Amino acid sequence: MPKRVDHDERRTQIAEALVRVAGRRGLHTVGMRDVAAEAGVSLRLVQYYFQTKEKLLFYGLQHLTDRFTARVGARLRGTGPAPTPRATVEALLLASLPTDEETRTFHLLYTSYAILSVTDKALAAQPFIDRPDAAENALADLLRQAQEAGLTGRDIDTRTEAISLLAMSAAMGTSILVGQRTPESAVAVLHHHLDRIFTTDERRSTAPRTPGPPQ
Amino acid sequence: MPKRVDHDERRTQIAEALVRVAGRRGLHTVGMRDVAAEAGVSLRLVQYYFQTKEKLLFYGLQHLTDRFTARVGARLRGTGPAPTPRATVEALLLASLPTDEETRTFHLLYTSYAILSVTDKALAAQPFIDRPDAAENALADLLRQAQEAGLTGRDIDTRTEAISLLAMSAAMGTSILVGQRTPESAVAVLHHHLDRIFTTDERRSTAPRTPGPPQ
DNA sequence: ACGATGTTGATACGGCGGTACCATAAAGGG
DNA sequence: CCCTTTATGGTACCGCCGTATCAACATCGT
Numbered sequence: 479m480p481k482r483v484d485h486d487e488r489r490t491q492i493a494e495a496l497v498r499v500a501g502r503r504g505l506h507t508v509g510m511r512d513v514a515a516e517a518g519v520s521l522r523l524v525q526y527y528f529q530t531k532e533k534l535l536f537y538g539l540q541h542l543t544d545r546f547t548a549r550v551g552a553r554l555r556g557t558g559p560a561p562t563p564r565a566t567v568e569a570l571l572l573a574s575l576p577t578d579e580e581t582r583t584f585h586l587l588y589t590s591y592a593i594l595s596v597t598d599k600a601l602a603a604q605p606f607i608d609r610p611d612a613a614e615n616a617l618a619d620l621l622r623q624a625q626e627a628g629l630t631g632r633d634i635d636t637r638t639e640a641i642s643l644l645a646m647s648a649a650m651g652t653s654i655l656v657g658q659r660t661p662e663s664a665v666a667v668l669h670h671h672l673d674r675i676f677t678t679d680e681r682r683s684t685a686p687r688t689p690g691p692p693q
Numbered sequence: 694m695p696k697r698v699d700h701d702e703r704r705t706q707i708a709e710a711l712v713r714v715a716g717r718r719g720l721h722t723v724g725m726r727d728v729a730a731e732a733g734v735s736l737r738l739v740q741y742y743f744q745t746k747e748k749l750l751f752y753g754l755q756h757l758t759d760r761f762t763a764r765v766g767a768r769l770r771g772t773g774p775a776p777t778p779r780a781t782v783e784a785l786l787l788a789s790l791p792t793d794e795e796t797r798t799f800h801l802l803y804t805s806y807a808i809l810s811v812t813d814k815a816l817a818a819q820p821f822i823d824r825p826d827a828a829e830n831a832l833a834d835l836l837r838q839a840q841e842a843g844l845t846g847r848d849i850d851t852r853t854e855a856i857s858l859l860a861m862s863a864a865m866g867t868s869i870l871v872g873q874r875t876p877e878s879a880v881a882v883l884h885h886h887l888d889r890i891f892t893t894d895e896r897r898s899t900a901p902r903t904p905g906p907p908q
Numbered sequence: 909a910c911g912a913t914g915t916t917g918a919t920a921c922g923g924c925g926g927t928a929c930c931a932t933a934a935a936g937g938g
Numbered sequence: 939c940c941c942t943t944t945a946t947g948g949t950a951c952c953g954c955c956g957t958a959t960c961a962a963c964a965t966c967g968t
Contacts, residue, residue, distance in 0.1 A: 667856055
């Protein structure tokens with residue numbers, strides 16, 4: 479058997495081309511030909527690995543979420559050994575804010591898919607919902623552990639706070655995308671709530687900042 | 694001059710047809726012919742009042758936001774004479790949650806437009822941003838007035854809280870749309886934060902609820 | 909070297925969607 | 939009564955897009 483080629487690898491290359499071009503021009507504008515051109519490959523080959531556009535879109539979504547979770551994982555490990563619960567929570571929340579090109583396209587495309595899934599049953603059947611409430615559960619667990627360790631107020635509702643933090647991160651992410659808000663202001667709002675939740679006086683673990691508001 | 698017809702009225706009728714069909718099948722699927730059929734009118738007439746599809750879409754967005762702000766205004770006046778600041782804030786936040794068909798389609802379409810505006814310059818140039826931060830300013834004002842009246846803690850940051858509340862409302866609205874969250878849980882989260890912000894023991898003004906969590 | 913696998917190219921079909929043109933019919937005001 | 943406005947209908951152009959088909963070439967394991 480000749481010319482062994484890893485099909486998943488090829489599919490990933492093409493899916494990344496899809497993500498790139500969709501991130502630039504919008505998911506609704508991309509066609510098979512655009513993806514092929516962006517991948518530097520013939521249209522025929524895109525059809526060869528993905529028989530239909532629908533499958534290509536599904537695979538693109540899958541790849542998008544996979545790459546993002548990998549990135550978040552790397553960022554969590556990058557917080558150093560034995561990070562504090564607050565540092566972990568903070569890294570989790572800030573990782574999904576659209577700050578650079580990668581997070582921007584992720585946020586844009588993920589939201590695009592989500593909106594499409596409202597009126598597209600095939601897309602809604604895709605594993606779509608379980609990703610956000612996995613994040614919700616993880617965050618709720620982190621907060622509960624922190625609470626048990628005495629790092630937070632004893633009266634806070636960890637589940638509700640987890641939902642709130644993720645919701646704020648998501649919505650302010652979109653605000654950043656449309657140019658209504660700056661990443662800095664979003665970070666400031668999140669910090670405000672982390673300061674409220676975590677009673678210890680530990681502050682922003684990643685980048686040192688001036689304690690007072692800049693004049 | 695014969696056959697006087699209010700052009701704006703006709704345009705509104707067509708725009709409402711656009712909103713209806715887009716709310717059902719998704720904004721990206723609607724064509725001129727769909728809008729004409731939904732409005733019970735000829736394709737030719739749609740072209741007659743809106744020369745191009747782009748103009749139709751713009752007008753549709755305008756009509757959507759106008760109708761929504763009118764609805765919110767009505768809801769605010771519906772809270773009775775001299776509503777408490779908390780009741781006003783609560784009405785403002787709950788009005789944008791997708792609970793019935795109208796709010797559902799509004800949330801869906803407005804988010805669709807917002808996402809489109811990220812990669813479409815013509816749409817981004819449309820008055821789009823000023824609506825949300827008008828809401829933010831209004832909410833911040835309400836909170837500040839409540840604070841000056843001693844209804845809230847003196848240490849809360851009204852601007853930050855306004856941003857947070859709107860962000861949570863928006864993101865949880867989308868969660869409701871995609872079926873991840875129920876309207877009730879979203880309302881519960883918002884109530885939680887209102888309880889935190891407003892120190893007076895006034896509670897949910899609209900529907901009475903059991904104080905404890907249901908078993 | 910043979911043959912299965914990967915890859916390209918060109919080309920075309922069918923459909924749909926935005927836009928356009930034209931002829932025509934009601935309708936109501938001057 | 940006439941003429942402008944409003945509205946319909948049909949029809950067609952043009953371009954794009956997803957999909958399909960066919961021929962050809964490259965490549966590499968066996």
